[in-house]
Structures are given as structure tokens and as C-alpha cells.
Amino acid sequence: MSNNTPQLTNGEIFTTMREMEHEQLVFCNDKETGLKAIVAIHNTTLGPALGGTRFWNYQNEDEAIIDVLRLSRGMTYKAAISGLNLGGGKAVIIGDSKALTNREPLFRRYGKFVNGLGGRYITAEDVGTSTGDMEYIGMETESVAGKPEQLGGGGDPSPVTAYGVYLGMRAAAKYANGTDSLSGKRVLVQGVGHVGQHLVKHLVQEGATVMIADISEERTSAVAKEFGVEVVSTASIFDTQMDIYAPCALGATINDETIGKLTCNIIAGAANNQLKEEEKHGRALIERGIVYAPDYLINAGGLINCYVELEGYNRERALQKTEIIYQRALEIFAVAASNNITTQAAANRVA
Ligand code: NAD
Numbered sequence: 544m545s546n547n548t549p550q551l552t553n554g555e556i557f558t559t560m561r562e563m564e565h566e567q568l569v570f571c572n573d574k575e576t577g578l579k580a581i582v583a584i585h586n587t588t589l590g591p592a593l594g595g596t597r598f599w600n601y602q603n604e605d606e607a608i609i610d611v612l613r614l615s616r617g618m619t620y621k622a623a624i625s626g627l628n629l630g631g632g633k634a635v636i637i638g639d640s641k642a643l644t645n646r647e648p649l650f651r652r653y654g655k656f657v658n659g660l661g662g663r664y665i666t667a668e669d670v671g672t673s674t675g676d677m678e679y680i681g682m683e684t685e686s687v688a689g690k691p692e693q694l695g696g697g698g699d700p701s702p703v704t705a706y707g708v709y710l711g712m713r714a715a716a717k718y719a720n721g722t723d724s725l726s727g728k729r730v731l732v733q734g735v736g737h738v739g740q741h742l743v744k745h746l747v748q749e750g751a752t753v754m755i756a757d758i759s760e761e762r763t764s765a766v767a768k769e770f771g772v773e774v775v776s777t778a779s780i781f782d783t784q785m786d787i788y789a790p791c792a793l794g795a796t797i798n799d800e801t802i803g804k805l806t807c808n809i810i811a812g813a814a815n816n817q818l819k820e821e822e823k824h825g826r827a828l829i830e831r832g833i834v835y836a837p838d839y840l841i842n843a844g845g846l847i848n849c850y851v852e853l854e855g856y857n858r859e860r861a862l863q864k865t866e867i868i869y870q871r872a873l874e875i876f877a878v879a880a881s882n883n884i885t886t887q888a889a890a891n892r893v894a
Pocket of ligand 1: 701739791815
């Protein structure tokens with residue numbers, strides 16, 4: 544997997560699919576509701592392809608196709624590394640999610656399309672879609688996860704994701720410091736939204752010294768009030784002395800500008816695609832002696848939550864299954880060290 548945005552090779556879909564090793568790309572069009580959706584099934588070797596539906600106002604169709612191909616391939620790796628009997632898939636709906644007020648007709652129509660795939664693709668929430676939308680899809684198909692808890696779904700996966708990130712951080716500490724204890728460690732959590740706030744709770748419970756930063760003052764004051772943690776301005780994140788950096792907001796925060804400033808020896812967070820350039824910045828972290836816990840492994844709790852929902856949801860089982868992340872992270876650190884490759888490359892190899 545690479546962080547560089549893939550392009551349609553020679554502008555051709557089949558050539559690109561062959562290169563990226565996709566099985567199937569499905570275009571769904573509905574005149575009545577205006578639905579324009581694309582489902583990408585990357586690989587079903589381990590099981591049905593599971594991945595969320597992203598509702599996004601793409602500039603053009605090529606951008607949507609590239610995104611769905613890239614995201615679905617990422618899901619194959621994520622499911623494989625988490626030991627789940629799932630393949631990789633993803634879907635995009637082209638349009639402005641916020642502008643869609645009457646959501647039921649479009650999501651029910653979309654649910655019918657997903658149902659037509661006969662179980663080869665299972666959808667879930669992603670950017671621009673919600674548990675409510677999954678409820679509409681669920682009226683038309685069984686191939687959906689991420690439904691509200693009152694409907695037997697797993698509800699918001701963020702607490703499970705945060706637990707996995709916490710375990711991945713502990714594994715990184717074990718590898719870097721010889722002990723997985725985070726007690727007394729200065730941890731900076733960037734982004735205290737759904738996942739970040741739950742991560743803060745685990746860290747505080749363990750006796751870490753937590754600092755938080757978020758562009759939303761509402762979020763920082765709420766989390767600071769609840770957990771009594773220190774707030775750092777977003778502008779001074781990389782000038783702050785810390786042992787562990789936990790990016791839980793957006794991707795590409797580990798880049799040419801930030802790496803030289805980092806004082807931590809561990810990076811472990813929930814954000815996707817944290818390394819701006821996977822190989823280059825992964826190598827730069829090795830040179831600085833910083834252990835990087837691969838993002839798509841340690842944030843896999845959300846996917847594990849969906850998987851458990853398909854079996855009949857049980858939060859305890861979801862948390863228990865998420866514990867695989869600790870051991871898997873240790874394995875990856877060992878593979879990276881013995882082959883002199885980055886932890887991200889080691890994760891790809893293990894997956
Ligand atoms: P969220 O939108 O609830 O929270 C993100 C937080 O980051 C918000 O509070 C936002 O104000 C803040 N933020 C945005 N830009 C920022 C910046 N430049 N600096 C500091 N703070 C900033 O999202 P979430 O569900 O908590 O997810 C966090 C990250 O983890 C995302 O990258 C997401 O893709 C990834 N992720 C989430 C899950 C999940 O289960 N929710 C699973 C896997 C991966």
C-alpha cells in the first residue's frame with residue numbers, strides 16, 4: 544500500500560484494476576433519487592468484502608473511482624492484518640451529503656443495489672454517512688454493519704477503535720522502552736473527537752500525563768473538564784516536549800516539516816495515512832529512533848466492531864477481539880527490525 548494517490552493508468556479502468564488487483568467495480572445509477580454510487584470489491588479471498596460507504600462531493604468521476612479503488616484495497620490489508628475472515632471493499636456515493644435532507648429514498652435504493660451483490664460486499668458507515676443511513680440500507684439488505692445499537696447493531700465504533708489504539712501504543716512502548724506501562728509518559732493526543740476522547744480516558748486511567756490539542760475549542764474544553772488534562776494550542780503541537788505522539792485528527796501529519804521537531808520516541812494514533820510519504824517518512828522515523836505503530840493496524844478496532852456485529856453484536860466480544868492488535872503490533876516491530884524495513888512496510892508484508 545502506498546500513500547501516493549494512484550491515478551487511472553492511461554485513463555483506463557481495467558488497466559488500473561489489473562495493476563491494483565481488484566476483482567470488481569460496480570456503478571449504481573438511479574434517476575429517481577439521483578443516486579450515483581460506485582462499489583469496489585478488491586479481494587474476497589478471506590471472506591466477503593467489507594468497507595464503509597463514503598458520501599463525498601468529488602470533483603469528477605475519475606477522482607471518485609480512484610478513491611474507491613484505493614480505499615477498498617486498504618481494507619483488504621486491514622482485514623487481513625486483524626485476522627478477520629473478511630475481504631476488502633469500499634463504496635462511494637457522489638454528492639453533497641450535508642445537502643441531502645430526505646435520506647431514506649436514496650439510502651434504501653442504495654441498499655437494494657448492495658443487496659444485488661448477493662453478499663459479496665458488506666457496507667458500513669464512513670465519512671458523510673451515519674448509523675441512521677445504515678438503518679435505511681438495512682431495510683433492503685442484510686449486507687450492512689454499523690447499525691444503531693437499538694437495532695442490534697454495534698453503534699458507534701469509536702470506543703473500540705480507541706481501545707485498539709491504546710493497545711497498539713502499549714505494544715510500541717513495550718518494544719521501545721522494554722515495558723508497556725504508559726504511567727508517567729507524556730502523551731499528546733491531537734484531535735479529541737470520537738476516538739481521541741476515549742483514548743484520553745484509557746491514558747488517564749493508566750496514569751499517563753496527557754496533553755490534548757484540537758481546532759475545536761468546544762472539544763478541548765469538554766475533554767479537559769472531564770479528565771483534567773492540559774490543553775496545548777494546535778500551533779505548538781510540534782514544539783511540545785512529549786514521549787508519545789497520538790495523531791487522532793487527520794492524515795499526513797508526519798512529514799518533512801514535523802519530523803525534525805518531534806521529541807517523542809513513539810507515534811501511535813487513530814488517524815488514517817499518518818505518514819505523508821510512506822517509505823520516505825517511515826525511514827526518517829527509523830533514523831530518529833522513533834517507533835511508529837502502523838495506523839491501519841492499530842485503528843482496526845472499528846472494523847473488528849463491524850465484524851462482530853455480523854456475528855450478532857456483543858461489545859465485550861468486540862473489545863476482546865481487538866486485543867489481537869497488541870500481539871500483532873509486536874510481531875510487526877520484530878519483522879521490521881529483522882528485515883531493516885519500516886514498520887508500515889512490515890505491516891504490509893505480514894498482511
Ligand atoms: P472526529 O471527526 O470525531 O474527530 C476528529 C477531531 O479532530 C475533531 O474534534 C476535530 O475538531 C479535530 N481536528 C480536525 N482537524 C484538526 C487539526 N488540524 N488539529 C487538531 N485537531 C483537529 O473523528 P474520529 O471518528 O474521532 O476519527 C479520528 C481519526 O481516526 C480520523 O482520521 C478517522 O479517519 C480515523 N479513524 C476513526 C475510526 C472510528 O472508529 N471513528 C476508525 C478508524 C480510523
